[in-house]
Amino acid sequence: MSGEIIVPEFYGGLYYDDEGILTVIVLEQAYNHPTSAIAIAEMQELGIIVRTAVFTGSELNTAMNALNQIAETVVAAGASYWSLDTMKNRIIVGLDPYNDEQKKVFMDLLYEVSVDPAMINIEQAVTQEMLDQRASSIVTATQSPGDMIVIDGYVDVSRTGIVFSLENCTDSEFNYGEPWDLAYYQDGFWLPVPQLPGAGQWAWTSIGYSLQPGGTKQYHIDWEQRFGELPPGRYMYIRGGWLGEYQQNRDAYALVEFYITESSPVRQLPQPDEE
Numbered sequence: 001m002s003g004e005i006i007v008p009e010f011y012g013g014l015y016y017d018d019e020g021i022l023t024v025i026v027l028e029q030a031y032n033h034p035t036s037a038i039a040i041a042e043m044q045e046l047g048i049i050v051r052t053a054v055f056t057g058s059e060l061n062t063a064m065n066a067l068n069q070i071a072e073t074v075v076a077a078g079a080s081y082w083s084l085d086t087m088k089n090r091i092i093v094g095l096d097p098y099n100d101e102q103k104k105v106f107m108d109l110l111y112e113v114s115v116d117p118a119m120i121n122i123e124q125a126v127t128q129e130m131l132d133q134r135a136s137s138i139v140t141a142t143q144s145p146g147d148m149i150v151i152d153g154y155v156d157v158s159r160t161g162i163v164f165s166l167e168n169c170t171d172s173e174f175n176y177g178e179p180w181d182l183a184y185y186q187d188g189f190w191l192p193v194p195q196l197p198g199a200g201q202w203a204w205t206s207i208g209y210s211l212q213p214g215g216t217k218q219y220h221i222d223w224e225q226r227f228g229e230l231p232p233g234r235y236m237y238i239r240g241g242w243l244g245e246y247q248q249n250r251d252a253y254a255l256v257e258f259y260i261t262e263s264s265p266v267r268q269l270p271q272p273d274e275e
Contacts, residue, residue, distance in 0.1 A: 004036070008058060012024075015087050024049070055089055057086070076198070078097065091119055126195075142238070149253065151166065155258055156268065160223060162219075162237060166256075168213055172244040181238045193235070221237060232259075232262055233259070236257045
């Protein structure tokens with residue numbers, strides 16, 4: 001091996017493809033650069049795939065940093081998420097709503113912060129398949145038995161949040177993650193509460209929680225960023241999980257039904273962080 005490397009100004013990044021083969025992407029100029037060309041040839045001899053890129057990794061990282069520094073503005077322009085995709089050699093942005101008007105708003109922002117729009121792949125943050133899956137999961141939850149994880153005591157609600165306690169009435173541990181959802185009742189059906197634009201793929205961290213058999217726990221839920229202020233109506237908070245070991249696949253749901261009225265306060269007093 002010569003020890004030559006692809007110079008940074010031609011280097012786009014690396015990843016493993018679907019077959020597990022190391023792939024390096026470079027700008028076209030790298031093939032005509034003496035030392036970079038030697039490095040490319042040696043990589044290919046070792047079975048490494050070399051692909052041509054349009055942007056360097058440095059350029060894309062600079063663009064990502066520019067978006068991250070104004071994250072609130074990016075979200076306000078309709079972005080539900082954005083991430084660097086080395087394989088596609090682009091920054092992927094999920095837009096919600098996904099229409100020409102919102103695309104123009106986002107493109108105008110890119111020009112304002114001097115990010116090359118060619119670096120961006122815009123995709124639909126909320127697809128019909130995702131909406132159907134959410135609606136189906138709510139139907140499944142609301143049709144499940146309601147005597148396993150039940151409300152313990154008083155439920156305090158506002159237009160933007162709720163406080164309640166749950167009791168595990170089973171002899172197994174109730175395990176669950178961060179995700180939860182809201183449904184509203186209309187004409188005999190429980191339907192998903194529409195999410196605010198830009199909240200299309202709500203970010204959850206992979207944290208696990210549990211509620212012991214016979215145990216109770218209080219929860220403080222704030223949905224203003226995801227759903228805004230709820231209008232008067234009949235609603236249900238839904239959190240899914242399972243009883244006992246995950247392999248047993250004994251699904252269980254915490255279902256908290258509540259009403260929002262004209263007199264419901266907009267917000268509650270500040271509460272500790274909830275699970």
